[in-house]
Amino acid sequence: MDRPFPPYELDVTIRDFLFGSAAGHDNKLNDFLHRLGPVACGTLRTMIHNPFANGSMPGSWKMGDTIPIPKPGKDPCRPESYTPITLSVLLKLTEGMIRRRLSALLPHHPRQFGFTRSRSSSDVVTIVIGKITRGLNEFGIVKYERPGGGAPTRHAHRHRSLVVLIDFSTAFDTVDDGKLFGMLDRLRRLSPRTKRWLHNYLRGRYVRVCTREQHSRKQLTSAGAPQGSVPGPQLFLHCVDDLLRRLDNIYSAAAFMHADEQTLVASGADIHACAAGMQPALSLISTWAAEHNLKINVAKSEAALFYISLHTLSDGDMVDLHLGNGQIRIQSRSVRLLGTTIDRLLNFGTHAPTASKQTMPRR
CATH class of the missing domain: 3.30.70 (Alpha-Beta Plaits)
Incomplete structure (x- = not known):
């Protein structure tokens, strides 16, 4: 789990990113990742591995722009009628690479069918x-x-x-982080470095709402799995x-x-x-x-x-x-x-x- 990320892991993760997706607060597009050369990919891989090896994460990556998407058939005047989608290309790339390793260490219950390979x-x-x-x-x-x-x-x-x-x-927004931390700490399969990174990943996250090119004030999240994130469903x-x-x-x-x-x-x-x-x-x-x-x-x-x-x-x-x-x-x-x-x-x-x-x- 703690070994450096080889080039093929980055290539496979980028290949899963779709063209035409919206940019995050850093104005990075998925199309940008698909056009990186070998040197840029090596630099990006180092940028991802070094914080992971230290059990930390850049503060700028914890900032998410949340775009509310209305649910079909729901009252648009009620906040619960919207699905928040958080966009950050570099963070999603990091999450995607780590998710591939976490999936082997966090097997799910046989009667859980959501977000699980070969199940629907x-x-x-x-x-x-x-x-x-x-x-x-x-x-x-x-x-x-x-x-x-x-x-x-x-x-x-x-x-x-x-x-x-x-x-x-x-449920995704209100899951108790303290309970989740306790469960992760009891997993012997996870190394101390990985647990440290997951703790850092879940703590100190900020979000702001973006609609019609207007931004709200950023707000610290105190609970819940990260909305729209890649490993968030696995942790939930x-x-x-x-x-x-x-x-x-x-x-x-x-x-x-x-x-x-x-x-x-x-x-x-x-x-x-x-x-x-x-x-x-x-x-x-x-x-x-x-x-x-x-x-x-x-x-x-x-x-x-x-x-x-x-x-x-x-x-x-x-x-x-x-x-x-x-x-x-x-x-x-x-x-x-x-x-x-x-x-x-x-x-x-x-x-x-x-x-x-x-x-x-x-x-």
Whole structure:
């Protein structure tokens, strides 16, 4: 990890940079990097390695210009409706070279699918649908009283599946740096020099907002993974991997994550059994979020019950799950998981027409 950066590492990282990207506060463009000669590349490689070897970073590289990009369909008058993109070409180049080394030293939990090579949101959707189907294919025996009396009849009864989608509010911006530092310090695979550089990288960062060629005053950031950075997602995933490891000890519910979006699946004979299996996982998540200063948006979190047979009276019961500082009501409804609408009968009657329109060629 501490060895000098060879020329091929710089070449491969520059090759990944796209032409035409916007410049940062230093007015450097990605196109500039693609046109560097051998001598300039050697000088740039030395500029990157020397601060890394000392466990430091130039102060000018910690200054980021943040350009707010409006989210589609959101109210433009609300600050949370914008995605901040921070631009700094030299810093992103340094991050890209170090990320390649960090990825081998920071393996992620097998049920984390965000920002991970050879994994995508489609994997989460496929696995969750498989878990739902497996639960619906389990059977129990239910006794029904005969209207005229006599011995009750016994019928096979399909189980139910419960899916909970948890929304963390601004998780990247509010992750506790102190907790993250503690986790990094406990990693024996990281050398003291690398840990020192990561501490320096996360501390003392300034941002300012740029819009319509106007700049705000710079502001010191006190928490969160660097927005728009290259290793920022890796560091964030390393933090939330701790949650997935804790959830490994709860066998009544299966948990999956795509970056900061969490999905849980539990199965049971009826809605009450599903809720009983899901609640321990939700209680653990609430405790973990409080420990790491992360807020759970209960209003945007969902709980959906999936079932096929209709002759179970308890399916209509009002059952609430405790999550964070609130409650979410279990309902039989469609849910939108990472861009895919999953309906109760799993026939994709709602999602298929929408996906078909999106893939139709424009004329």
